[in-house]
Amino acid sequence: MATESNPAVMADAESSMSLAEAGVSPQNRHALASKLVDRYAIWSGVAGLIPVPVVDLVAIGGLQIQMLRRISQIYDIGFSENIGKALIASLAGTMIPATSGVGAASLLKAVPLVGTITAGFVMPVLSSGATFAIGRAFIQHFESGGTLLDFNPPDYREFLRSQKELWDMRKKNRSAASPASSSVAASESTPSSTASQP
Numbered sequence: 001m002a003t004e005s006n007p008a009v010m011a012d013a014e015s016s017m018s019l020a021e022a023g024v025s026p027q028n029r030h031a032l033a034s035k036l037v038d039r040y041a042i043w044s045g046v047a048g049l050i051p052v053p054v055v056d057l058v059a060i061g062g063l064q065i066q067m068l069r070r071i072s073q074i075y076d077i078g079f080s081e082n083i084g085k086a087l088i089a090s091l092a093g094t095m096i097p098a099t100s101g102v103g104a105a106s107l108l109k110a111v112p113l114v115g116t117i118t119a120g121f122v123m124p125v126l127s128s129g130a131t132f133a134i135g136r137a138f139i140q141h142f143e144s145g146g147t148l149l150d151f152n153p154p155d156y157r158e159f160l161r162s163q164k165e166l167w168d169m170r171k172k173n174r175s176a177a178s179p180a181s182s183s184v185a186a187s188e189s190t191p192s193s194t195a196s197q198p
Helices: 007-022 026-047 056-076 083-095 096-107 114-142 153-195
Strands: none
Touching: 026 056, 026 114, 056 083, 056 114, 083 114, 083 153, 114 153
């Protein structure tokens, strides 16, 4: 029986081969890994909008595993899915307030209307912040010469807290910049329209 090739798997394999073949420089690794973490944090926030309890947590966990796999590829670290799952679970366990909030927000979706609406606001923020902090912790560990086998989640408790705060600040800056950029665009268009009038 002939097997069908999965385009997503082939694209992932091609991207990992191109990283290894291209020999990404250490300076570029950090920038590439940081962009990757930012992208997965946003995707985790989107996955937090899934209206079905527990399904959203499974989606977020899958995204975090895939993020860890890709970061491992960037830093040429051997990846094992079982070890990755265990590390992410234990790392999330060190972030008890955030992770318990994610679980509670997911279960809140079971409450009709009010629970779904409330969780729709809370879940994306918590899940994206947790994913960002987890990704940054692994970047920090891999850059210091560590591997998945010697990663100790309790050592990163303070680091996780600071990264979550950094994500919250970045999010606030983005939301504050959005209205400012639209008001700047509006003010730039206003003088040109008034200049054409006599």
